Amino acid sequence: MAKITYHAHDKKTQTIDVQNGLTVMEGAIQNDIPGIDADCGGGMACATCHVYVKEEWLDKLPVKEDGEEDMLDMAFEPKSNSRLSCQLIVTDELDGLEVNIPSKQG
Amino acid sequence: MNKTDVLIIGAGPTGLFCAHQLGIIGLSCEIVDNLDKAGGQCIELYPDKPIYDIPAVPECTGEELTNNLLQQIKPFKIKFHLNERVEKLKKVDNRWHVKTSGGADFDVAAIIIAGGVGSFEPRKFPLKDCEKFEGNSLFYSIKDKSIFKNKTISIFGGGDSALDWAIELSNFSKVNLIHRRDGFSGAEASVEKVKELNDHGKLNLYTKFQMDSVIGDKHIELVKIKHDEGNIKEIKSDYVLGFFGLIMQLGPILDWGLNIDKKTVQVNTENFETNVQGIFAIGDICSYPGKLKLILSGFHEGALAARGCFKYAKPDEKLRFEFTTTSKAAQERLGIKK
Numbered sequence: 001m002a003k004i005t006y007h008a009h010d011k012k013t014q015t016i017d018v019q020n021g022l023t024v025m026e027g028a029i030q031n032d033i034p035g036i037d038a039d040c041g042g043g044m045a046c047a048t049c050h051v052y053v054k055e056e057w058l059d060k061l062p063v064k065e066d067g068e069e070d071m072l073d074m075a076f077e078p079k080s081n082s083r084l085s086c087q088l089i090v091t092d093e094l095d096g097l098e099v100n101i102p103s104k105q106g
Numbered sequence: 107m108n109k110t111d112v113l114i115i116g117a118g119p120t121g122l123f124c125a126h127q128l129g130i131i132g133l134s135c136e137i138v139d140n141l142d143k144a145g146g147q148c149i150e151l152y153p154d155k156p157i158y159d160i161p162a163v164p165e166c167t168g169e170e171l172t173n174n175l176l177q178q179i180k181p182f183k184i185k186f187h188l189n190e191r192v193e194k195l196k197k198v199d200n201r202w203h204v205k206t207s208g209g210a211d212f213d214v215a216a217i218i219i220a221g222g223v224g225s226f227e228p229r230k231f232p233l234k235d236c237e238k239f240e241g242n243s244l245f246y247s248i249k250d251k252s253i254f255k256n257k258t259i260s261i262f263g264g265g266d267s268a269l270d271w272a273i274e275l276s277n278f279s280k281v282n283l284i285h286r287r288d289g290f291s292g293a294e295a296s297v298e299k300v301k302e303l304n305d306h307g308k309l310n311l312y313t314k315f316q317m318d319s320v321i322g323d324k325h326i327e328l329v330k331i332k333h334d335e336g337n338i339k340e341i342k343s344d345y346v347l348g349f350f351g352l353i354m355q356l357g358p359i360l361d362w363g364l365n366i367d368k369k370t371v372q373v374n375t376e377n378f379e380t381n382v383q384g385i386f387a388i389g390d391i392c393s394y395p396g397k398l399k400l401i402l403s404g405f406h407e408g409a410l411a412a413r414g415c416f417k418y419a420k421p422d423e424k425l426r427f428e429f430t431t432t433s434k435a436a437q438e439r440l441g442i443k444k
Contacts, residue, residue, distance in 0.1 A: 037369075039354050041399060045151035048353070053152035070291030073264045074351040077232045078286060078316075080334065106111045106229050 001085035002095040006033045006051075009103040018090045024099060025049040035101035042069060042086040049085040050075040050106040056099040060086055061097075076104050108185070111419035112412075113204055113214040115359075118146020119401050120389030121220035122175040124408030129182035130436050131412060133419050135218075137184060138206055140191040140225035145172035147222055147390075148401075150352060161402055169399070182440040191225050193358045194284045195311055200418070202384060216415040219371060219380075219387040220408070223356035231262070231348050235320050243326040244346045253345075260329050260341055262317060263349035264289070269296035271347060276309045278329045282341050284312045316337065320346065367393060377414030378407045384412040384418050423429050 018027035040046035117139035147169030318332035370393035389404035432441035
């Protein structure tokens with residue numbers, strides 16, 4: 001279990017307990033957090049679960065698999081701290097993770 | 107005007123199998139899809155990824171599934187209207203009149219929306235200013251490449267479309283290729299070719315740059331691009347092209363008076379009709395208590411929606427329940443000769 005904090009674009013912030021094994025994307029979808037669309041359902045095929053990860057967390061996250069960076073090329077306003085939240089699998093180590101949700105997904 | 111019993115919106119697996127179910131019960135249909143080929147997400151998002159949960163098919167790719175479905179509906183000689191998006195809907199007596207973006211007209215008894223997560227549209231530049239140049243000096247696809255002759259073109263993106271067009275247009279235009287990182291998602295051979303053209307001065311490659319602003323009056327004159335480290339470069343450009351893949355959007359369906367909740371259309375589970383009589387929704391686009399976004403659910407929903415259309419298409423006839431193993435009528439429709 002990890003507490004994940006989602007900062008929406010409209011400055012609303014929600015902190016959710018997300019079960020280990022779920023993804024940061026699933027944590028958002030199950031709790032109706034706006035701004036994460038996840039159109040493809042977690043297949044790393046659409047870039048609509050794009051989030052900006054708080055800098056200090058970047059090194060602690062699972063490394064990008066082949067294809068994630070390719071998909072991020074398609075994301076709305078990608079930055080150096082961009083990740084696809086469907087690729088971030090929650091573990092105890094991610095307790096306290098904070099992500100910012102972009103203003104749009106496409 | 108294309109007159110048919112049912113219009114299916116979306117040529118993904120759900121729409122394709124639904125066409126089969128309509129064919130079996132003797133209803134005609136035509137299919138509209140905004141992509142240039144059938145298959146929907148299976149073809150556009152994961153043609154090579156294996157799928158393991160199609161009943162009786164232990165493993166197949168999105169492309170194989172699509173090809174098998176197309177094979178299965180072949181006997182019905184269904185007309186496809188690709189590269190078209192449904193736009194306008196009008197009720198005329200007991201029929202629906204539908205117009206598409208390409209100007210095709212349909213006169214149908216019922217409509218089945220099998221639109222997945224929406225129609226695939228090009229992903230656009232985040233900058234608001236880009237909108238005013240769209241269609242005159244900024245494009246997301248190319249229809250007529252001759253307009254670029256001897257002009258300066260700035261292409262954004264790192265996938266196959268961006269690379270292929272950069273290579274192609276460098277033959278007769280001055281090309282700038284701008285991409286947000288050093289790596290590319292396009293084919294290795296194309297990446298090599300682009301680098302070679304860059305080394306020989308036939309193309310200018312800018313990596314780790316993204317668009318900062320577009321400047322111009324009626325036409326684009328200049329684009330400013332910003333490096334990861336913050337410095338800004340100005341590039342004179344007659345045209346700007348953006349290739350960022352496709353995104354799915356519901357589009358005009360939103361204005362059809364359907365009950366929509368979180369990008370999905372609410373339906374009943376008896377025949378998957380929406381709140382509007384004669385309009386059905388199946389597959390990923392429909393929602394009801396217990397909905398599973400699986401291809402197999404889409405098949406089931408399509409079978410029931412097809413039968414739900416029967417009373418609108420043939421109000422004076424009664425639908426008989428039959429099996430394809432024994433029904434003469436169904437076998438005739440399938441073109442089976444005994």
